[in-house]
Structure formats: structure tokens, C-alpha cells
Amino acid sequence: MTQPVLAQFMTELLSGRLKLVDLTQTLAPEFPTIVLPPEFGQAWPFRVEEISRYDERGPAWYWNNFSMSEHTGTHFDAPIHWVTGKDQPNNAVDSIPVDNFIAAACVINTSAESADNPDFLLTIDYVTRWEEQHGRIPERAWVLMRTDWSKRATPKDYLNMAEDGAHSPGPDAEVVPWLIRERNVHGFGTESIGTDAGQAHHLNPPYPCHYYMHGNNRYGLQCLTNLDQLPPQGAVIFAAPLKIRNGSGSPLRVLALAPSA
Amino acid sequence: MTAPLATPKKKNPVQRTRLATLPPGARSRSALGLTRAAAEGRFELQVCADCATVQYPPREVCGHCLSEQLDWQTVDNHGELIATTTLRHSNDLYFRERLPWRVGTVKMAAGPVVVAHVHEDCAASGTVRLTLKLDRSGQAVLHALPEQDTPNMNDAAQLRESTCDPKHRRVLVTDGKSAMGIAVARAMLDAGAAAVFLGDPTPWKTVAAYDTLIEDERVQPVDLDVTDTDSVDRLAASIGGKVDLLVNTASYLRGNPGEGGILGRKDVILARDAMEVNVLGLMRLAQAFGPGMRFRAADGTNHAVAWVNILSIHALAPLPARGAWSASMAAALSAALTLRAELAGTGVRVVNIFPGPIDEEWEQLTPPPKLSPAAVAKAIIHALKDGVEDVYVGDIAEEIRARLRENHKAVERELGQ
Numbered sequence A: 001m002t003q004p005v006l007a008q009f010m011t012e013l014l015s016g017r018l019k020l021v022d023l024t025q026t027l028a029p030e031f032p033t034i035v036l037p038p039e040f041g042q043a044w045p046f047r048v049e050e051i052s053r054y055d056e057r058g059p060a061w062y063w064n065n066f067s068m069s070e071h072t073g074t075h076f077d078a079p080i081h082w083v084t085g086k087d088q089p090n091n092a093v094d095s096i097p098v099d100n101f102i103a104a105a106c107v108i109n110t111s112a113e114s115a116d117n118p119d120f121l122l123t124i125d126y127v128t129r130w131e132e133q134h135g136r137i138p139e140r141a142w143v144l145m146r147t148d149w150s151k152r153a154t155p156k157d158y159l160n161m162a163e164d165g166a167h168s169p170g171p172d173a174e175v176v177p178w179l180i181r182e183r184n185v186h187g188f189g190t191e192s193i194g195t196d197a198g199q200a201h202h203l204n205p206p207y208p209c210h211y212y213m214h215g216n217n218r219y220g221l222q223c224l225t226n227l228d229q230l231p232p233q234g235a236v237i238f239a240a241p242l243k244i245r246n247g248s249g250s251p252l253r254v255l256a257l258a259p260s261a
Numbered sequence B: 001m002t003a004p005l006a007t008p009k010k011k012n013p014v015q016r017t018r019l020a021t022l023p024p025g026a027r028s029r030s031a032l033g034l035t036r037a038a039a040e041g042r043f044e045l046q047v048c049a050d051c052a053t054v055q056y057p058p059r060e061v062c063g064h065c066l067s068e069q070l071d072w073q074t075v076d077n078h079g080e081l082i083a084t085t086t087l088r089h090s091n092d093l094y095f096r097e098r099l100p101w102r103v104g105t106v107k108m109a110a111g112p113v114v115v116a117h118v119h120e121d122c123a124a125s126g127t128v129r130l131t132l133k134l135d136r137s138g139q140a141v142l143h144a145l146p147e148q149d150t151p152n153m154n155d156a157a158q159l160r161e162s163t164c165d166p167k168h169r170r171v172l173v174t175d176g177k178s179a180m181g182i183a184v185a186r187a188m189l190d191a192g193a194a195a196v197f198l199g200d201p202t203p204w205k206t207v208a209a210y211d212t213l214i215e216d217e218r219v220q221p222v223d224l225d226v227t228d229t230d231s232v233d234r235l236a237a238s239i240g241g242k243v244d245l246l247v248n249t250a251s252y253l254r255g256n257p258g259e260g261g262i263l264g265r266k267d268v269i270l271a272r273d274a275m276e277v278n279v280l281g282l283m284r285l286a287q288a289f290g291p292g293m294r295f296r297a298a299d300g301t302n303h304a305v306a307w308v309n310i311l312s313i314h315a316l317a318p319l320p321a322r323g324a325w326s327a328s329m330a331a332a333l334s335a336a337l338t339l340r341a342e343l344a345g346t347g348v349r350v351v352n353i354f355p356g357p358i359d360e361e362w363e364q365l366t367p368p369p370k371l372s373p374a375a376v377a378k379a380i381i382h383a384l385k386d387g388v389e390d391v392y393v394g395d396i397a398e399e400i401r402a403r404l405r406e407n408h409k410a411v412e413r414e415l416g417q
């Protein structure tokens, strides 16, 4: 006699055979926010002001006001974020069907290459070699690019700015449409500040991950952490953005379910 | 001759920090004309329009002909010192702590006989220069100085009571990565500051001049983002008891002229970002560093002494082409005046700097004359050494200031074009 599936799931979770992994960075003022050329509008970083803390402003309670952009901290990109996705159906955080907030995840480890080369680009060839080892990427799965970028010690190392802009890894311009066309992926996720590489404005098209993923009504996750705690295949991601009317994205708590090692 | 000020000893941690006392601060409405002149470093007395008598002390009517037509005018500040005395006793708390104190009587070339604080380098008789300076109560007092400058004259204890000299003081420069912050930090070091805490709002950004500055052992880099309350509070918790002088160089100016008005934009984000830095940033700094400075306003020869805000002449008259930014400058001035009132009770002086356009990235399309950050930094040092509190820097600022007095509607119409 098998248990109902959710009861079985809870049994596995409570027994420790399944674990929950938090893929979210802590929201704090010093966590870097993407920097655009200064003549463009800028995203607000996370800021917090205390309303009261058991004091004359509120004797028995502690609470804060906070402010930030839709694209601050660990956050979700909706298709409407990019001009290529502006006419897609259900393309904003409030209209995306909720079943899209749970999906399997494939974790492609490029940490060694990214350590050697901050401009490392993920290629079709790299993905197919990964598939030979770990199996084919299933349909409607997140592809998460592990770079260990989240382990960088300081905001300076994390943004990795040089005179010619930021240097951080990401996908190249061929692998993104290939993942959509050939593997029908759910979206693309990274540990760095954006789903595209730091120098992706020099690719063709510029920012290929934004361009193709959102142009095909797929999603993005960035500023992820703890990807090193996930298996290459077999994890499930719960990533539900805030329900902002017509929102282009949102900070969120990203949780992964994975078998314990 | 005045001995050069010795490097202050390290503070004795088991000795009580003495609280600030203030000289008598009450003045008649007429006498506040002297304060207005002293605040900007001018020497003005009442001159009767009917009989040309130069009058001191200020009164409602001319002491000679009873005319009410009294104008404040710059007059010859020279005079003969006719008597001096050194006070060795006082029942006033402020003077009692600062004895001995030299005073004297000066017969001015312009007419009046005045009583003044007399500099230690003045001979017992002979020609002196009179200056109007603000005392720790923020009111004008007369100082008699030697006719010619003497070495170390700014180090004289009595004169230091009216000035905010950076010498041997520890200075917080809030944004040390801006061109202005770098210029101010350099100027402070050149003026003899003991230490400069150099704020870094963007640790991820490399600024070569900042990296060069922090190689100087007197310069200590500190993380400080005035838009982040937690960052401001953390820094105050670490160095709040060591800041003798604060220069707020954190400033937000974005957009090209003409893009920054109100109807010219689609959103208030730029306005809000400007308020966040220029206004709320000042308030956060005040709430975090104000209490420590207030407490240390009499703490040794290098006591907390001044708070400097770098505003703009457009705090007084908006430049509609940069309307949102101008609004933030007006709000910053209002906040600065409140801070001045709040710190007045301790003698910590709030110095407001009103420059014209500064030669920086976002003023690229603004036609000259533009002020270099170094020129503004120089004006700040002068203001602190001279003991003034309102400084209009450069021809444009001075012109707008003068024309606002003459016909503020003309300024309003012309800046709007």
C-alpha cells in the first residue's frame, strides 16, 4: 500500500532523505545591485529603515520599512523585463501561471573554468559534454550555471569591475536558443548579478540570455547561491516571485528540494 | 609672538569630558546686523545716511542726529589701540574657563571707539586691524589683530575661539571618491589636519586618486554610503567620538541640463535619488554624528568644531533646467539651517558652502566659468580658518547672491530662461 504522494513527500522530508537548500542571498544594503551606465535609470539597492524596536516609536514591536528595485538581490526575471518579451502572453510576475513556479533543475558546474576565466562563456559543446556525463536535460527544467561566483569575498570581487565594465561568466549567444529549441528549458539561472555574462553587451545579440529567454516567454534567476549543494540532476526548484501588478521581476526566496547525498 | 599650537596629547580616558560652555549670546535686533556681516566675513558697521556718522554699537537711530536712516556699510577697519587689559577673573562660565583673556579699547579711523578682544601679538599700543568674527554662540564679536599677519597668529587661543581651524583636527570627508571629496581631503591634509577619514560609498569601484590618498598614513579609508542608514550608524559607532570636523561631500547630480526639470521627465526617480543623498543623507549623518560632536564641543584643543555642507547657489534660486536637483538643494539648505540651530547650543558651527557650477562630469555642457573642486576646497579651508559660516564661491554664486538682494524676481525670471 503506497502512501498518497504528498504524505510520502513529507515522510521523505522529515526523515532527512530529502533536504531543502536555500539558494537565496541575504538582502542587505551592501549586496551589490547591477550598475548601468550612469546616463540610464538605475535600480535601487536594498535599503532598510527601522520603524520601531520595542521603543518609543512602538513599545512592543519591531519592524522595518524597506525599499529596492524589482531586480535587487536574488531575483526572478519575467519575460516582460526584456523588450523581446513585451508581447508574450502572461509575461509579468502577476500573470505567470503558478505552475511555472515549481520546476526541475539541472546544475552545470563551470566553477573551475570560471575561476580561471571570469569571462567564461557556456557553450553548446560544454552542455552536450555535461549531458554525456549526467544525462539529457529534461523538458521545462531550469538550467542553473554554477560558477561559485556567490563565494566571492567582497562586493568588489563579486561585481569584478574593470575599466571596460564588469567581468563575470554567463552563457554564449548560441547555447541560449539551442537550450530553448532543442531542450525546451524553463529558464536560466546564475550566481552572478545577471543571467548574462558581465561583457554580454559585446555578444550578438547583446545580452543573449535576456534576448532569447524572455523572447520565448522563459524566465531568469540570478544572484543565486549554494548551487554547490545541488546534484547535477534531480533537484526541484520552488521560485515564486512577489505578485506585483505588471511587475517585470521580483526579489524572492528560492528553495531547492534535493535528495540528501 | 604666538607659539605654534602643540600636537594635542592623546585623550586621558579616565578624565571626564568637559561640556561646552558658551559666551553670552543675547543680542539686540540691531546688533544682529554685525552677525550678518561676520557670518560672511565682511566688516560692516552702521552708517547714518543723513550725517554720515559711523556708529558702534548698533542702535535703532543715529546717536548723533537721531535719524532712522542707518545703512550697513563696509568701513575702514583700522584703528589705534588706546588701552589693553588682561582679565584674570570672570564670573561668566565661558570666560572663567579661558582666562587670562585680553581685551582693549580701539579708536577707529572711521570714528567710533570700540571694545574688542585683543590678539596676543598686538603691541600695547599702535595700529590694529579690527575684524568681526562669530564666537561660539554664533554671534559677532570684534577681534583686534596686528596690523600685519604674524607667524602662527591663527594658533592664538583667543582667536581659535572664533575659528574652526583644521590644524591637528580629525576630519570626516563623507564621499572620498568624488572629485570634490578628493580635493577636500587633500586641502585638509595641507591645512594640518591630524587625520582624514575618507568615506567610500562604492567599494566595488576603483578610483585611482582615492587609492593614492589612502597611502598617506594620516588617511583612513572607511565604508560610508549616506543612503544606507546602517552604514552611517556603523561608521558613527566606530569613529563617532573622533570626528572634530565633518565635511559632507556626498552629493547627487545626474542628467544633462534640461533633462532634470519637472515636466521634462516622466518619473520622480531622479528627484528621489537626489533627495536620498542630498537631503536624507545629510539628516542620517546628523543623527549619527551630531550627538558625538555635540558632546565633544569642548574636548581639548582639537575639540569638535564644525560641520560643513557643500550645497549650491541654486539652493537659494532654482535652476529650472535642473529642477529636481535644485529642489533637493533647497531642502538640504533648510535641513542644514535646522542642524545649525540644533548644534548652536554647543558651539559646533554649521558652515554652508554655496558654489556656482563645478567643473565635473554632469556639468560638461554648462558653459564656463566653472569652479574646480580644488577651488571649492580652498574656500572651505578659508572659511574654517576665518570663522565664517556662509560662503558664496565663485563669480556666478556671488552674482546670484547679490542680485537676489537687489531683485529676486529678476533672478527667478532669468534663471528660468
Ligand SMILES: [Zn+2]
Binding pocket: B048, B049, B050, B051, B052, B053, B062, B063, B064, B065, B066, B067
Ligand atoms: Zn546721523
